Amino acid sequence: MFTGIVEELGEIVAVENLGDASRFQVRGPVVTEGARHGDSIAVNGVCLTVVDTGDGGFSADVMAETLDRSSLGALAVGSRVNLERPMALGGRLGGHLVQGHVDGTGTLIERKLSEHWEIVKISLPSELGRYVVEKGSITVDGISLTVVDAGPDYFTVSLIPTTLALTTLGVKQPGDPVNLEVDVLAKYVERLLAHGGTDQDKKAIE
Template identity: 75%
Template sequence: MFTGIVEELGEIEAVESLADSARLTVRGPLVTQDAVHGASIAVNGVCLTVVEAIDGRFTADVMKETLDRSSLGALAAGSRVNLERPVRLADRLGGHLVQGHVDGVGEIVSREPGERWDVVTVSLPAHLARYVVDKGSITVDGISLTVVEAGDDFFTVALIPTTLALTTLGHKRPGDPVNLEVDVVAKYVERMIGARS
């Protein structure tokens, strides 16, 4: 379980393409300080399992299912990525409950720079629209954000200077893909109401 509060802006050092998977080598000195084989680290909002951690970098295997359902397949050496370690039970929950299970891929549609923040519009796959509401939570590339406006096929978020400086959303441009995870509570509520009907 994660919070969507990015700890570090890392970098992909290598991508090894295999028959039905890929192996990523990621530089992230902060998130690897206590990483061991089997630990979880969210990479652009995707929960990955550490295969090896050494000298400020870690490797993780990414199966075809994850490559197909997320934007991780588009990463290459030099790509910047958002990194977060899982929350500890004693930590404050700074963002919202994030599983690291991508629900779909959106695309940056537009950016409107403001005096101190940017308003970013992101496309929204139709099957996720019912889970996204004004002032609700959504995870974009692993970043916990508040929805400003929710439409049938888009939503907007306002990015504060900290988010612009310390995450990949400060550099993403129109046309760039982003991983989306909707609020898991909304999915559970829908399931429970459906079971009662």
């Protein structure tokens, strides 16, 4: 489980085609400190398993399913990526509960400059629209963000200088793809109600 608080802006240093998968070599000295084979690291919001570590980086295998369903398939040598280690039990939940399971991809539509921040508009797959609400949480490329405006096929977020400086959203341009993970609590609530939750359950939700 992650929190959507990016620890480090890493870089893809090598991509090996394995046929039905790819092996990424990622530079990230902060997140690899103490990391071992089998540990998890989120790369642009996708939970990947560490294969090996060394020289301030790590390698991870990415299956074809993940490449097809996320923006990781568009990564190449030199691509910058958001990196985060799993939250330690008892640690602070600085963002919101993030699983590292991408629900879909969106596209950055536009950026609007303000004096101290930017408003970014991102397209939203229609099947995810019901999970995104104004002032709710959403994960974009592994970054926990608060929704400013929610439309049927888009949403906007406000980016502070720290987010712009320390994550990939500082350099993404209109047309660039992003990974999206909606709030898992919304999905659990929907399933509970769809399967005839008890009156007590419904009152608790209300």
